[in-house]
Structure formats: C-alpha cells, structure tokens
Amino acid sequence: MTSTLPNLRYEKKLIAEGLTLAEVLAGVRRHSSAFRQVYPPRTVNNIYLDSPARRDYYEHINGTANRSKTRVRWYGQPSAVAERPVLERKLKTGAVSGKQAYPLPPLPLNGGCLRSSLDGTFDTAVLPPILRSSLRHLEPALFNRYQRHYFLSRDGTFRLTVDSGLQFARVQDNMGAVAFLLPVAPTVIMELKFGLDCAENAAVVTNSFSFRVTRFSKYVAGIERM
Numbered sequence: 001m002t003s004t005l006p007n008l009r010y011e012k013k014l015i016a017e018g019l020t021l022a023e024v025l026a027g028v029r030r031h032s033s034a035f036r037q038v039y040p041p042r043t044v045n046n047i048y049l050d051s052p053a054r055r056d057y058y059e060h061i062n063g064t065a066n067r068s069k070t071r072v073r074w075y076g077q078p079s080a081v082a083e084r085p086v087l088e089r090k091l092k093t094g095a096v097s098g099k100q101a102y103p104l105p106p107l108p109l110n111g112g113c114l115r116s117s118l119d120g121t122f123d124t125a126v127l128p129p130i131l132r133s134s135l136r137h138l139e140p141a142l143f144n145r146y147q148r149h150y151f152l153s154r155d156g157t158f159r160l161t162v163d164s165g166l167q168f169a170r171v172q173d174n175m176g177a178v179a180f181l182l183p184v185a186p187t188v189i190m191e192l193k194f195g196l197d198c199a200e201n202a203a204v205v206t207n208s209f210s211f212r213v214t215r216f217s218k219y220v221a222g223i224e225r226m
Helices: 021-030 055-061 114-124 129-135 196-207 218-225
Strands: 009-016 036-050 066-075 086-093 096-103 139-152 158-169 188-194 212-214
Touching (some): 009 021, 009 196, 055 066, 114 139, 158 196, 158 218
Antiparallel strands (some): 009 188, 009 212, 066 086
16 A cells, blocks of 8 residues: 555654744754755645545544545635645555645635635646546535745755644635634644655654654644634
8 A cells, every 4th residue: 555655755743832933943953954944934725625524534533544635735825816726635554644736727715605616626627537536525624824934954855844823714615704713732833754765864853853743733633623
C-alpha cells in the first residue's frame, strides 16, 4: 500500500505553546539546521470536504491506519472568488503521508450555493474519473484560514512550515461573510516535512527545538471547535 502513495514523506507536528510567532520564528532561525525562508509568508485558505457522517474525522480520531482528507485550497486574502484553487487529497498509511493535487478553475465564494459552486468547479476541472465520482459523496464540512511561513534546511532535506492565526468557520453559502472563531490553543503550529530517506536524522532536528512533537490535525480541531 505504501508504495502506491504519491509524493511520499513524513510529517511531524510541533506545537509551540506559550510563545509568540516572533519567538517561534527566532527559534527557527537559530536552529542548527540553518533554516532559511524560501517563500514569502501568505494566507492559506481551505474548504474541507467530508462525508455527511464525517468519515474522515472519525477515522482520524480513531487512529485508522489508512485514511484520507479532501480539501480545496487557495492562497491570499478574502475575496469574492478563490483564484487558482487546488483540490488536494492527503492520503496516509501509518506514519507515511502522500498528497494528490489537481488545479481547479476559479471558485465563486459570494452568493448562491457553495455546494453548487464547488460542483460546477469540479465538473470543469480535469480530474481522474474515480476521484470525480467520489466527490459526489462528499460535502463542505469546515472552512479554515491561517498565516504560513516557509523554511528549508541548509542541506535541502527538511522543509518546515510555521502556521499562526488559525481561524475556523462553519461552511455557509456566502463565504465572504463568514464569522471566524479562534481556537483556544495552540497558537503556533510547526510542521516538519521530509523524505523517507531522511527519517533517521529527523529526531536530531526535532530534538533541537524546545517544542513538543504531537499529533495535531487542523481539520479535527476545527470540527471539534465548531
């Protein structure tokens, strides 16, 4: 099963409790791996799709070994249309993750039915038939937004993202007028991402941080916050 996953990698989450974003970023820049910023910070927006019974949510909290998450992602500040959205499916087998990504046409967010807008966007996108069929059984379940900083280790083997300002909202037809709810904690979430051949050195990288490695899903946290 593992060999069939696309873009295989490990992902380790680190939660920076009680620290500001500035303090976390300072710690990243002092790290022995010499992390450098490789992309300007930007706002990440996601609409998560799940079954009406919230299958993906329950598979995650139950620790199901083979599980997935489906989302529509785009970048930038709120607007009436999501430009250059991407349909992403995150697939996981044990500790190994993979991701499939498919570009989508612009997605209208203001006015009308969001589900209809999504269906129209999916209908005009180039998608594998089996994926297109599976989307008919999913519905918008959660909207979230956060600010992301991007780093890469000096040797190019470890990617690190730092997410802050995480906000959740219930999905509604007029996404331009949503009222966001802030979670109580955590305030800053770090994700260390690396290939299968770098697993032996990952503990050295994570142990050099003063933050704890933990399981954390923005989707699960959002569903429970709602």
